[in-house]
Amino acid sequence: MAEYNSQPLITAAQEFAKLPGIGLKTAQRLAYYILNAPEEEVEQFASGILRARRSMKLCSVCQNICNTDKCDICSDSxxxxxxxxxxxxxxxxxxxxxxxxxxxxxxxxxxxxxxxxxxxxxxxxxxxxxxxxxxxxxxxxxxxxxxxxxxxxxxxxxxxxxxxxxxxxLAYGLPAGASLEYADDVTLQRALENRNEI
Amino acid sequence: MAEYNSQPLITAAQEFAKLPGIGLKTAQRLAYYILNAPEEEVEQFASGILRARRSMKLCSVCQNICNTDKCDICSDSxxxxxxxxxxxxxxxxxxxxxxxxxxxxxxxxxxxxxxxxxxxxxxxxxxxxxxxxxxxxxxxxxxxxxxxxxxxxxxxxxxxxxxxxxxxxLAYGLPAGASLEYADDVTLQRALENRNEI
The missing domain is CATH 3.40.1360.10 (Dna Topoisomerase Vi A Subunit; Chain: A, domain 2)
Incomplete structure (x- = not known):
């Protein structure tokens, strides 16, 4: 039997399902939440995201995301x-x-x-x-x-x-806290090749 | 050291983090996606969600979510x-x-x-x-x-x-496909109490 869902639910779930890593179940859960939330809260959510997108610029120097012409890191003397x-x-x-x-x-x-x-x-x-x-x-x-x-x-x-x-x-080697036993071959090879004197 | 993130990213991530089951990491991931998506797509997302919320009504009979006065199930003769x-x-x-x-x-x-x-x-x-x-x-x-x-x-x-x-x-008992070995005590008790002749 086909899934029974009402139109507002389908619309909201479809929008959430467009986001990366959000599957059908999660999209439906988020859609239920949105439909049960006060309308002002949903307005705030929608406008907050749109505002963030519209204010987004790329730093003219390093191309990182920021909302000014030059990001904080590039401006830091x-x-x-x-x-x-x-x-x-x-x-x-x-x-x-x-x-x-x-x-x-x-x-x-x-x-x-x-x-x-x-x-x-x-x-x-x-x-x-x-x-x-x-x-x-x-x-x-x-x-x-x-x-x-x-x-x-x-x-x-x-x-x-x-x-x-x-x-x-960047250096290759074993990640901190790793267990030798579970390290993959390439990582172990590189850790050996790049060994340091202590 | 404090997390370095630009303002548009923080704004968008904060909005996503308000959703249930969306933690900080996922919220940041979604925020990055939104900031990198074309502006029309983000507009469509924001307006789709808002439209769904605004069109949401409760069926006057069964109180289920729908976008009309009476839902499809209650209208089905x-x-x-x-x-x-x-x-x-x-x-x-x-x-x-x-x-x-x-x-x-x-x-x-x-x-x-x-x-x-x-x-x-x-x-x-x-x-x-x-x-x-x-x-x-x-x-x-x-x-x-x-x-x-x-x-x-x-x-x-x-x-x-x-x-x-x-x-x-609703009947209590073992879920379909369950393994007796892993059934909890209450479920097993109820399954025994409510046993049916076959």
């Missing part, structure tokens, strides 16, 4: 503007900032090279990166250690080295 | 309007309809009695239920077998029996 950390997405900036291990600036590519999904250099913020390297000491490639992350790092490092700028890559 | 199945929420109507085992009509309480959360009979659609029992043969209590579901079923059945209407309760 206490940071080292000669070291640029290249990341895939704004999420990665949050992650590295949370770690507290970096005081340079960032460059957000907004994606990785992926011929399979027809994402080439033109689709990424590579032109903007190359344009800001004149006074740079080091570029840290902080893309994920996946096939696409590696390919993007290799592609960019070749271009950047031609400008005489030092290029580094 | 092929259904048995003398048997009313009392459920907690519109979700339960969908679940029972999906099972295909019921051709009567519903009554949605929009909650369960819960003195702990100060939900008394006035907060539920009980008045509306009592008002439609004049031509009813049977009321099926289909609230969940939880403390609150049981309490609500007991409370309602006392009131309804006084009107001379038959009141029944």
């Amino acid at each position: 206490r940071r080292n503007h000669k070291v640029i950390c290249v990341v895939e997405s704004p999420k990665d900036v949050s992650a590295i900032e949370r770690s507290g291990g970096f005081d340079g600036v960032y460059h957000v590519l907004h994606g990785l090279l992926s011929p399979m999904n027809s994402i080439g250099p033109q689709q990424l913020k590579i032109k903007e990166l190359m344009a800001r390297l004149s006074d740079t000491d080091e570029v840290i490639m902080a893309t994920s250690p996946t096939i696409e992350g590696e390919a993007t790092a290799t592609y960019l490092s070749r271009m950047i080295k031609q400008l005489g700028v030092k290029v580094t890559r | 092929r259904r048995n309007h003398k048997v009313i199945c009392v459920v907690e929420s519109p979700k339960d109507v969908s679940a029972i309809e999906r099972s295909g085992g019921f051709d009567g009509v519903y009554h949605v309480l929009h909650g369960l009695l819960s003195p702990m959360n100060s939900i008394g009979p006035q907060q539920l659609k009980i008045k509306e239920l009592m008002a439609r029992l004049s031509d009813t043969d049977e009321v099926i209590m289909a609230t969940s077998p939880t403390i609150e579901g049981e309490a609500t079923a007991t409370y309602l059945s006392r009131m309804i029996k006084q009107l001379g209407v038959k009141v029944t309760r």
